[in-house]
Amino acid sequence: MTIAAIAFWVFAIAAVASGLMVVASRNPVHSVLFLITAFISAAGLFVLMGAEYLAVLLIVVYVGAVAVLFLFVVMMLDVDFVELKQGFLRYLPLGGALAAVVVAELIMVAGVWTFPDEAGLARAHPAPTAAETVAHGAPNNIEALGLILYTDYVHYFQIAGVVLLIAMIGAIILTFRTREGVKKQDAARQIGRKREESVEVVHVKTGQGI
Amino acid sequence: MTDIMNGFSYAIPEVMLAVGAMALLIAGVFFGDKSAKPISLAAVLLLAAALLAALFIEPKQGASLFGGAFRADAFATFAKIIIYAAGAFAILMSDRYLAGEKLGRFEYPVLIVLATFGMSLMASANDLISLYMGIETHSLALYILAAFNRDSRRSTEAGLKYFVLGALSSGMLLYGASLIYGFAGSTSFQEIARVASASGADAGLIVGLVFLISGLAFKVSAAPFHMWAPDVYEGAPTPVTAFFASAPKIAGMALFVRALVAPFPDIIDQWRPVIAAIAIASMLIGAFSAIAQTNIKRLMAYSSIGHMGYALIGLAAGTKEGVSAVLIYMAIYVVMTIGTFACILLMRRRGGLTENISDLAGLSRTNGPMGLVVTILFFSLAGVPVTAGFFGKWFVFVAAVNAHMVWLAVVGAVISVISAYYYLRVVWIMWFNDPAPAFERGTAPALGFTAALCAVLIFPILVMPPFIGALIVAAQNAAAALF
Numbered sequence: 139m140t141i142a143a144i145a146f147w148v149f150a151i152a153a154v155a156s157g158l159m160v161v162a163s164r165n166p167v168h169s170v171l172f173l174i175t176a177f178i179s180a181a182g183l184f185v186l187m188g189a190e191y192l193a194v195l196l197i198v199v200y201v202g203a204v205a206v207l208f209l210f211v212v213m214m215l216d217v218d219f220v221e222l223k224q225g226f227l228r229y230l231p232l233g234g235a236l237a238a239v240v241v242a243e244l245i246m247v248a249g250v251w252t253f254p255d256e257a258g259l260a261r262a263h264p265a266p267t268a269a270e271t272v273a274h275g276a277p278n279n280i281e282a283l284g285l286i287l288y289t290d291y292v293h294y295f296q297i298a299g300v301v302l303l304i305a306m307i308g309a310i311i312l313t314f315r316t317r318e319g320v321k322k323q324d325a326a327r328q329i330g331r332k333r334e335e336s337v338e339v340v341h342v343k344t345g346q347g348i
Numbered sequence: 349m350t351d352i353m354n355g356f357s358y359a360i361p362e363v364m365l366a367v368g369a370m371a372l373l374i375a376g377v378f379f380g381d382k383s384a385k386p387i388s389l390a391a392v393l394l395l396a397a398a399l400l401a402a403l404f405i406e407p408k409q410g411a412s413l414f415g416g417a418f419r420a421d422a423f424a425t426f427a428k429i430i431i432y433a434a435g436a437f438a439i440l441m442s443d444r445y446l447a448g449e450k451l452g453r454f455e456y457p458v459l460i461v462l463a464t465f466g467m468s469l470m471a472s473a474n475d476l477i478s479l480y481m482g483i484e485t486h487s488l489a490l491y492i493l494a495a496f497n498r499d500s501r502r503s504t505e506a507g508l509k510y511f512v513l514g515a516l517s518s519g520m521l522l523y524g525a526s527l528i529y530g531f532a533g534s535t536s537f538q539e540i541a542r543v544a545s546a547s548g549a550d551a552g553l554i555v556g557l558v559f560l561i562s563g564l565a566f567k568v569s570a571a572p573f574h575m576w577a578p579d580v581y582e583g584a585p586t587p588v589t590a591f592f593a594s595a596p597k598i599a600g601m602a603l604f605v606r607a608l609v610a611p612f613p614d615i616i617d618q619w620r621p622v623i624a625a626i627a628i629a630s631m632l633i634g635a636f637s638a639i640a641q642t643n644i645k646r647l648m649a650y651s652s653i654g655h656m657g658y659a660l661i662g663l664a665a666g667t668k669e670g671v672s673a674v675l676i677y678m679a680i681y682v683v684m685t686i687g688t689f690a691c692i693l694l695m696r697r698r699g700g701l702t703e704n705i706s707d708l709a710g711l712s713r714t715n716g717p718m719g720l721v722v723t724i725l726f727f728s729l730a731g732v733p734v735t736a737g738f739f740g741k742w743f744v745f746v747a748a749v750n751a752h753m754v755w756l757a758v759v760g761a762v763i764s765v766i767s768a769y770y771y772l773r774v775v776w777i778m779w780f781n782d783p784a785p786a787f788e789r790g791t792a793p794a795l796g797f798t799a800a801l802c803a804v805l806i807f808p809i810l811v812m813p814p815f816i817g818a819l820i821v822a823a824q825n826a827a828a829a830l831f
Contacts, residue, residue: 208458293414297469297481300366304462307373308492310456312507 146186153179165227174205191280350382358411358420358531361398361428362472365465369458370392376454383740384452386442392436395464399432401470410829412474412795416536419474419606426826427471427602429680435464435679436594437686437798442587444792445767448700451497451585460591463489467599471606476525476535479607483521483567486596487514493591494584506583513566513576521563530612531736537611545614554618561622563717564607568600569649570627570656578637581649586701589645590689593652594682601656605663605671608831616666623664624671625758630657631760635767643703644692647770648685651729654767655681661760662744665751671821672827673743680728680740680806687725687802694718696788705774710783718796719786723775730771731764736806739816769826 156175165168177200184193287295329339351367356363372387372394402425410421439457448453466486473479491514495507528534531552532543542555566573581589608619618659634654659681662674695702712719728737739763745757 290415293417294481295478296366297478297485300462300465301481301485303370304459304485304488304492307455307459307462308488311453311459311492312495312498 142186149179149182149186150178154181167209170205170208170212173208174201177201177205189279191283197278358405358407358413359418360405361402361432362465362468363647364394364401364512365461365468368398368463369529371463372454372461373458376458379454381453384446384454384456385443385476387454388439388457391461394441394461395432395439396415398464398468399429399730400429402428402432402590409631414478416538418469419473419830420472421826422822423602423606423671423675423826423829424468424472426679426822427598428683429596430598430679431464431467431471431595433758434437434591434598434686435460435467437690438587438595440794441590441686441690441693441798442585444567444696445585445587445701448696449497450587453496454497456493456496459489459493463493463591467595470599470603471642473603473606474488474537476529476537476540479556479603480518480522480525482603483601484518486599487518487567490596490647493588494580496588497585500583502583503585505640509583510576510580511706517563517566517573519558520566521690524556524559526562527552528560528648529556531556535554537606541613542612546611548713549615549618553615557612557615557619557797558622560607561626564600564604566605568597568656569653570626570660571633572626574633574653576631577653578646578649581652581738582643582645582703586645586693586703587612587690589648590693591688593648593685596683597652597656597685598678601659601674602662604660604672604722606830607670609666613666620664620666623660624753626662627657627664627756628759628763630660631763631767632657634640635770635807636764638767638770639773640775641770642705643776644695644705644708646706647774648688648692651767651771651799652685654763655729658741658764661753662747664756665745665747665753667751668824668827669750670744670747671822671830673740673747675826676743676819677740679823683802683805684725684728687721687799687806688729690802691718691722694787694792694795694799696791697785698788702787704806705777707784708774709781711778711787714783714786715789719778721799722778724803724807725799726771726775729793732768736805736816743820 153176156172156179159172160169160176163172174347178197181196184190184196238294361770365580368391372390375390376383376387405420406422406425406440407420409727410419412419431729439460442456446456463486466484466489468483469478469482469485471482473482491507491511494510495504497503525535528540531550534540535542544550568578569577581592612619633659634650634652638647638650638654640652655677659674659677660672662672662677664670664743665673691799693701695707697707708722711722723734728735731737731741741760745760748754748760749756
């Protein structure tokens with residue numbers, strides 16, 4: 139067994155196990171933590187496939203932003219998950235029937251599924267490895283994504299940027315309020331003030347006070 | 349690299365709008381809300397400059413840019429010019445209102461410019477992805493504008509309702525687009541047209557097309573996807589409603605036409621009945637639901653639903669003549685709508701805007717010029733002969749007759765007579781009911797000017813040769829670009 143194969147099994151088992159724990163654990167905070175483990179394991183699997191950019195993206199976006207947001211939501215909204223789980227048995231027949239329908243559909247789809255030859259090749263060799271890209275002078279996958287985003291898809295890419303800008307403007311307009319009377323630290327003013335402005339020398343005669 | 353640079357040269361109006369909006373945003377953040385007025389003015393100038401740019405860079409034969417995602421042709425130019433003009437008027441008309449409601453924030457013109465940017469992408473969309481991106485860009489800006497008066501319950505409700513239903517319609521549209529992509533193997537309109545004509549009426553393609561039509565019908569508020577319009581129109585700040593009723597409608601209709609005529613010309617028998625059904629449903633809803641309305645903004649919402657129905661008759665015809673009729677209809681509709689909303693914004697008494705139809709009672713006596721302008725506008729909305737609204741309907745019906753859809757033209761004509769009732773009822777209230785208290789006068793010269801200009805434009809005895817004539821020629825050129 140090569141190191142890559144060992145790493146694969148470690149990440150794969152970790153991903154599946156933590157995925158199960160997300161559903162199974164009683165405490166929702168634990169669920170979110172297991173979700174983060176699942177993301178990290180999946181990122182490891184991406185690295186093994188030679189998709190290092192996706193791996194980095196998964197960590198930065200999903201672990202760094204989405205999972206932390208989940209964590210905040212779970213911790214701040216006091217949702218009683220035990221109560222939500224009540225009636226599980228009552229809805230089991232309906233849920234089970236729906237699940238059976240979906241499984242039947244999946245089996246029917248799988249029955250007529252055919253893989254084109256390219257898919258088999260792609261599966262065996264998903265992305266050029268770092269060594270290969272160096273040898274052939276081909277762009278690695280971050281460069282390849284950048285090249286395609288800024289040439290073939292530049293139109294969509296720029297529009298997507300504007301959409302995000304609009305979303306940001308919207309979030310600020312609809313929620314941001316300047317509050318009056320908040321004491322803020324203004325470093326420039328603190329540093330910029332002079333001795334004459336802030337210190338007053340008062341001559342007080344002994345025993346008289348000001 | 350040169351290809352990309354060439355691409356940008358035909359997209360100069362869009363580049364101007366996007367870059368200009370960002371520059372205005374930075375200026376606004378830097379100078380704060382007290383700069384709202386100069387920024388509004390700059391946004392109007394920006395839209396005017398984009399309009400001129402769109403006029404001058406129009407390629408003779410039409411050009412496809414960015415790998416076919418963006419199409420610059422006479423059709424797109426026609427739509428863009430109306431969109432930019434409507435955007436500029438939406439900003440000009442908002443001045444007095446926003447100041448009165450203490451909403452004078454610099455983000456307002458910036459969002460309008462960004463929305464027109466999205467609409468202009470819609471007018472040029474030539475690919476399922478750019479279609480969706482254009483729709484999302486403009487919708488997102490519109491959701492925010494609907495909720496712009498965030499301290500008002502009705503405004504936030506309008507924004508939320510529009511957002512949720514808009515997301516639903518985007519879902520339908522995307523589902524349809526994914527089916528079309530799956531069965532045609534490409535997102536490009538030309539490629540889909542090739543596959544659709546080769547494989548004929550493939551079931552998957554048809555299902556996808558129906559979902560696409562549903563999503564687009566939602567965006568132009570055609571029945572049965574119209575239910576958001578009255579609530580959103582009523583709840584949104586009135587200048588925003590004026591914008592909703594004008595520019596997005598022409599952008600949506602241009603996209604509707606291009607998304608059906610460019611990729612699916614050979615399976616017109618499949619989509620023609622769907623469009624005809626949507627058209628009839630919209631006209632009926634517009635005609636009958638409007639009768640019971642007491643709020644003028646809701647009345648205009650139902651009126652716009654009805655007008656979308658008439659415009660869709662031209663699309664159902666599916667011919668070059670039909671497409672040019674849609675464009676003429678939409679151009680006239682936008683002029684009438686902007687004029688009417690300018691008048692609605694002038695319905696101001698001490699203590700704010702009034703929105704009830706009963707507030708217009710006896711307007712001809714309390715404010716003669718305004719009464720005359722509203723009368724002309726409502727006659728035109730009703731399609732009374734000698735007004736432009738009549739010519740719009742005329743071209744649409746003639747196109748339907750020439751496409752062997754006489755029954756559709758007859759149904760449209762009958763419903764337009766029915767819908768004339770509620771327009772004429774408003775006119776009746778203005779001329780023959782006991783006067784309500786007079787509106788404030790002279791507070792917003794820009795609004796009065798806009799309303800008067802629109803009334804002159806749609807009163808064709810005065811301007812028939814220059815305005816309607818030029819409009820017909822331009823619409824015919826624009827329609828020719830699609831065939």
